[in-house]
Each structure stands twice: as structure tokens, then as C-alpha cells.
Amino acid sequence: MKDKKELQKVTNCALCADMCKYSCPTYLAAGSETISPQKIARLIVYEDKGLLEDRKGFCDVMFQSCMCGACKRHCIYSDYDLRKFIQMGRSKAFKEGMLPDETKKRVETFMAYGNPNGERKLIQKGMGTVGYFISCSAYKDKALVKAMDRIISASGEKVQQFGGADICCGAPLYYAGDTKGFKKVAQKMKREVERRRLGKVITMCPNCLKMMREVYPEMGVKLNAQLVHTTEFLASLLKEKKVKVKKARGTATYHDPCILANDMDITAAPRQIIAALGYEIKEPVYTKEHTHCCGAPPGSRLGFSKLADQVKAMRLNELKQTHADVYVSSCPSCKAVLSELDVKDVAELISEHMRHG
Ligand code: SF4
Ligand code: SF4
Numbered sequence: 001m002k003d004k005k006e007l008q009k010v011t012n013c014a015l016c017a018d019m020c021k022y023s024c025p026t027y028l029a030a031g032s033e034t035i036s037p038q039k040i041a042r043l044i045v046y047e048d049k050g051l052l053e054d055r056k057g058f059c060d061v062m063f064q065s066c067m068c069g070a071c072k073r074h075c076i077y078s079d080y081d082l083r084k085f086i087q088m089g090r091s092k093a094f095k096e097g098m099l100p101d102e103t104k105k106r107v108e109t110f111m112a113y114g115n116p117n118g119e120r121k122l123i124q125k126g127m128g129t130v131g132y133f134i135s136c137s138a139y140k141d142k143a144l145v146k147a148m149d150r151i152i153s154a155s156g157e158k159v160q161q162f163g164g165a166d167i168c169c170g171a172p173l174y175y176a177g178d179t180k181g182f183k184k185v186a187q188k189m190k191r192e193v194e195r196r197r198l199g200k201v202i203t204m205c206p207n208c209l210k211m212m213r214e215v216y217p218e219m220g221v222k223l224n225a226q227l228v229h230t231t232e233f234l235a236s237l238l239k240e241k242k243v244k245v246k247k248a249r250g251t252a253t254y255h256d257p258c259i260l261a262n263d264m265d266i267t268a269a270p271r272q273i274i275a276a277l278g279y280e281i282k283e284p285v286y287t288k289e290h291t292h293c294c295g296a297p298p299g300s301r302l303g304f305s306k307l308a309d310q311v312k313a314m315r316l317n318e319l320k321q322t323h324a325d326v327y328v329s330s331c332p333s334c335k336a337v338l339s340e341l342d343v344k345d346v347a348e349l350i351s352e353h354m355r356h357g
Pocket of ligand 2: 023
């Protein structure tokens, strides 16, 4: 590692007491010390010093973190994020052609279609300087696309909805360690935002928001637009009474998407919406900044389905313990992964409770 300060940081992590592992969903779900944060840091330091012989084993461990940021949240150092070093490890794995099979398949689809899901139609609806970007994960969920469209129409707001085809934030390439490919996609998104003359971009997927807000600027790509999450947009519509809703009865449990809570610090807006709809919120034990990742779709952030399934099972159990009437989230991937609980997005919940006139 050229930067000695950075090497010192990850070395400190490798020598730490590893207490953050009790917040690490992959460690908790799989019970494997090898993939606890401190042990990952240790491997990174050993690799840097040329002490490792099992190259493939090293690369595989880099893809056994769900990149959720719980270790950053619970770290003893205020300016440390282990994921930065895991990301470097992923970049090496990508360059050396040592991606896990599922991640490799996702990248190949991306290369062929410009998105991780394969061929799809362009969505283009509405006009105005406010854009709603329909992410790859939201695109697949027709009920979600419909719910947002219904809310936007009822609100009278001028919103350009766009997505589908080869429009993507690039997160699949980022998490696969394809830094060059990701930067190109980020530049393409910048052109897309400029061509559409957008001053504000709303995204539903927390990862799209993280890419645009945090990772693009790290790569030297800055979008000249305000970047907001759908929950922030929807909470303001309710507050300004641009959308009127009927009060519901019952209890609701909200699952905080890890990236939204840990990286974007958005935990209040979704709860304001659920409370405004009349639900009593029943919090799971691990909630807000203590949330646990859902495991994310196979091959996206975790390179191994078996581990993703273990993380998912753990989160489902935690949520089920609240015995709520409704389970809610605000990430299309979380909704799909946690489908066993019939999780709804906050947008769908609003759409169901909308009053006309
Ligand atoms: S991420 Fe922070 S708390 Fe966790 S092992 Fe590393 S230095 Fe320690
Ligand atoms: S990012 Fe999440 S899964 Fe990865 S080591 Fe940190 S806490 Fe564990």
C-alpha cells in the first residue's frame, strides 16, 4: 500500500479487539471468525505484505462482506471505514479475474446490456427539472413503479420519471471492483442528468443515492443536482398535504436498509411517513443505526448466495419477533429479499392509503 497512513489505519484495525463483529451481519449469521471485520483487515495487511499464498481464498473473503457499514458505525475510530480496504481488495480481484461466479455473471450481464438485469425498455414519463430515477431494482417491481407513478400524479408535482434500458448508477460494477467501468457509468449518469436538465434527482434505491452522493465525487464525478431519497420526497409531500391519506389502524415494523441508515443517515423520514399513515411503529431490536443488512440480492454486494441466505434468515427472524401487522422498508432490494414477510415499500403504503379529492 503506497499510502503509509492508510496502511497504519488498516493495521490498527487488524490489531483491534474486534468488538464491532457483534454488529457485523455476516459474522453473526455465519459464525465464521474469518469474515469478522478484524480478521478481514488482518488478511488485507497480510496480502499487502505478500504473506498470503492462497490468492483465490483472499479474493473470496473480499466478497463475503455485505458492505453494510455496520463496522464503520460501531468502530472505535471515528475516521475509519474498513469497506474502503475491502473495496481495494475487490479491485484487485476484478483485475486478476478472480470474481466469485455470481458476481462475474452479474458483471457480464452489465457489459452486455448496461444494467445488471438484462434487456429492458426505457421508462420515460413526465417533464420538469425534478427527476425520479427508477433504479434497476425498482424497475423489476411493477407494483412499486405503479405506486410511485400514482403518488406523483396525485401530488400534481412536475416530475420526470426515467430509468430502464441501459441507465444505471453503476453500483453493480462498483461492488464488483470494476473501478474503471464504474467511473464511465458515473460519467454517463452525469450526462443523463445534464441532458434532462435536472436540478433534483430522487432515487428509491439507497445504493443509487450512495453512489451519486458519495462515491461519484470520490471518482471526480459531481452531479450538479440535489440528491434525495424517495422517503424524503414522500415525507415532504405528506407534510405539505400535496397527497392526502386515510388513517390506517394497526402496527407496522420498519426495516432500515443498511446503506440508508449507515451511510445516508436517513431513518426519520420513513418513520414520519408510517406514523402519518396512522400506524403504531413496532421497532425490531436491531433498528436505525443498529440495523442488520438483509443480505441483498445474490451477487450484488455479497458474492455468495449461501451467505446471503444466512444473513437474510437472520434478519427475517429479527423482524418477525415484532409480530407487526405490516412490514415496511424503503429499498426495492430489501423488499424483494425479505418477500417472505410480504414487505411493502413506504411508497406502496402511501399509495394504498391515498384519498382522492
Ligand atoms: S472496524 Fe474498527 S472496531 Fe472493528 S475491528 Fe476494525 S478498528 Fe476495530
Ligand atoms: S461492512 Fe458489514 S458485513 Fe462487511 S465487515 Fe463491516 S459489518 Fe461486516
